[in-house]
Amino acid sequence: MSDEPAARIAEFIEPLRVAPGTRVDLGRDFDPGYRAGLRKREAEELLRTGVALLAEYQQRLAAQDTYGVLLCLQALDAGGKDGTIRHVMSGVNPQGVRVSSFKVPSDEELAHDYLWRYTRRLPERGEIAIFNRSHYEEVLVVRVHPENLVRQKLPGEARGPDVWERRYREINEWERHLTDSGFKVVKIFLNLSKEEQRTRFLKRIDLPEKNWKFSAADVRERRHWDEYQRAFSAMLSATSTAWAPWYVVPADRKWFARICTAAVLAHTLMDIDPRYPEVSEEARRDLLAARRELEREAPSGAPADPYAARHVRARDGRGAGPEPPDGGGHGGPAEGGKHGRPRRHGKRRGRG
Structure with missing residues (x-):
């Protein structure tokens, strides 16, 4: 890991990390409006730097062909998952990235164990796979709507009161297996406030070009807000591990959520530090x-x-001349960008 940029990124994302073993109360511990003292204008430059770093390290990751990265994005409706993926991954080679969105499971998926459909979408070595919603739906939506356990055709003894603790354990072990096999698991929860979700829903209703993004089911799910907050808090408490920690990214400001996501992913790739293969x-x-x-x-x-x-x-100082049409230069992305010193994000201190 290169020292100065890596240290700045690590310092920037530390307030977002859920320390393993921490008992999380989402509403108390994390502020959806936190922005580390940044302004939107500063953020644009930081995001460009982050995207450039991702492009460089993704190219190395693909060339080395040893490690893979799984990025799991979780959020409530209107949390900004799609926009985050679009902006953060804008500079990477699309051949090295695969995005999977998980909707209501199909009959075929329900005929298997609950992790089966996610296992089929895992990254190959050298690849970044993004789960837009992930296996954590199985302890979030299914927990808020336990009737889904019946649809999963589980035997009666598997639907007992310990089902959630058992799933937390199984997920932790699965992610440990992936990590031990060279597949880094990056987990980001986009933390949206209830008022900001209401505002975004109304925008989708008010603007005709956004009507397609709105569903009446979104409002029905919003009625379960408190249940989801408890489910998210329990999930973060039970499944933030040393090998696959959770990062709670404030999502009320989309621009800040994108910077944070880019920083967490860049930190992971810089920690892997993939290298171009040396020829014999x-x-x-x-x-x-x-x-x-x-x-x-x-x-x-x-x-x-x-x-x-x-x-x-x-x-010799005579200028390099124009590049050929194939752009065969070797200039790499500039590293760095002033992240500044982030304030602790643990206790709620207003909207930052």
Whole structure:
């Protein structure tokens, strides 16, 4: 992990992390309006820096082909999951990212154990997989609406009062297995206030171009707000582990939620610190032979190696010249960006 940018990112996201073993009361411990003293104008530059870091590290992750990353996004309706994915992943190679959205389970999915449909969507090595809603639906929606346990065709003894504690244990063990196998699990809860959700619902009703995003079921689910808050608090308390901690991201300001999500994901990739593979001496000899053959094919008057010629000019202060149409430059993203010193986010202190 590179020292200075990594340290700033780690400091920035620390107030969002749920320490393993912590007993969480969501309404008391985390403020949906927290913004670490940042203004929206500062945030735009920070997000660009974060996206650039993600692009660089995702390329390394794919090249190394050893680790994979699973990003789990949970939120109530209108929490901003779709927009967060769109903005945070805007700079990465789409071939290395797969997004899965989990709706009401199908008959085929209900015929298997509750983790089956999520297992089928796990990342490959070198890939980032994003779960838009995740296996945590099984201890959130199913807990608030326990009639769903009947639809899952569980035997009677599996629907007893210990079902949630058992599922927490099973999920923790599953995530430990994934982590031990080289698949990092990143878990983000977008924490939206009840008033901000009401405002976003009304916007979806008021603007014709957003009507399609609204469903009457959203308002029906909102009636269970307090039950969901208790379910989220219990989930965060039971499943934030040393190998797969939860991050509670304030979501009342979309721009801040996007910065936080980019920072948490960048922190994970920088912690992996994937490297480009080193070629063997035999492969290097093959490269040099191929280079000599290609240089011999240069047209009359053209440099034998246009790429090398441009960089010699740049080194000598004569300018690198224009890049070829394929953009074959080697400039990487700038690291850093002033995250500043974040305030502790644990106790509620107003809307920041």
